[in-house]
Amino acid sequence: MIPQRRVPIIQDMFQRYVTYRLRRTFNVMEFNKIDIKPNHSILLLPNHFSWWDGFLAFWLEGKFFDRNFYIMMQEDHLQKRMFFNLTGGFSINPQSKEMITSLNYASNLLSDPTNLVTIFPQGALISNHAEQITVQPGIGHVIKKIKGDCQIVYYTVLVEYFESLKPSLYFHLLDCGTNHGFNFERMKEQINTHHRTVLQNQINVAH
């Protein structure tokens, strides 16, 4: 696996650039605020449906969570874009035995309360219209290995146009509790219920 080589100043500058790019590309970027527990690291689980997802998580971290950003990427993807290694990217290869090393590495990062690790729980790019969110079992492994306090946050992003020619993003955050008293099946159920409600409520979005 490729460990992260985060350089704070590069990451900070890149975040400014990403924010600028997102502002130019999207019309509205809205998210609901949840309670962030102090002195907890954050495990961020977004739905994965587009090229933008990593940048969206990065933007949201700067805007709302304010932690050191790390992200789990597929090994072949990261190898092609090693710059992301400097902005907190580390790799996972689901086909190799090293997968466990990557998962443990993520747990290690999460043991520090100043960190935020983004993992896409679906493990693949799946349509934004999908009603089911699959959560790979590796997530459970990561959470169980964390030493210390960690808050788990899931969010669904939906892309809409309405009256604008530019797309708008609607983030729907869900607090999935902490790593203490964690139950994998319960979290899966929580995430899917949240996702379905969000899809149904999208009809009522003001525009």
Place this chain on the structure above:
Amino acid sequence: MIYPQQNRLKHWVLDTYVRWSVKRNFHHLKVDKVEVSPDKSVLLIANHFSYWDGMILYYLNQQITGKKFHAMILEETAIKEPMLKYAGGFSVKKNSRDILESLRFAVELLNDPQNMVLIFPQGKLYSNFIGEVTFEPGVSKIMQQAEGKFQLMLAAIFAENFEHKKQVVNVYISNDEQPGSTDATAVQKRYQQHYDRARAQQTKIVL
């Protein structure tokens, strides 16, 4: 009511703009092939989630039907965007006597096999994530009056990013199997079936 106007220069300007902007804003557009009968006009009904829908279908019309494009648009939009009438836009004003004239005009257009008429039966913008498409009553009136003269096509449009920076548009089109029955609820039910099928196909996409 605002009628379509003929002006070769203005039509050219609008045509060029729409082609340029659709190409520029979307990664690619995919559309199903359907049979078009040469001695019948086409009535195309589609879901409405953005200002792009009309442009996308205008852009794809050559490929789908090859007939002369007309679209029913809201009077407010027609006033705000005066160029639309040079590309076959005619207006409809909800809750007014004018609506009868608009419906009559649509029927008149459908009597000529050279024409295609695009109608968004939802009557306003809804989310792209809705599960159920509701119809305004006007569509079935048009269908009753122009019975036998046209071929009914059902379209479901979905826009998503997938692995691309720009969105990918999938237009699922099918010919209506029973154009004979023009009852409002029956048409809506048939559209809904098509929409559900299209949506199921869309959510199956995994990369």
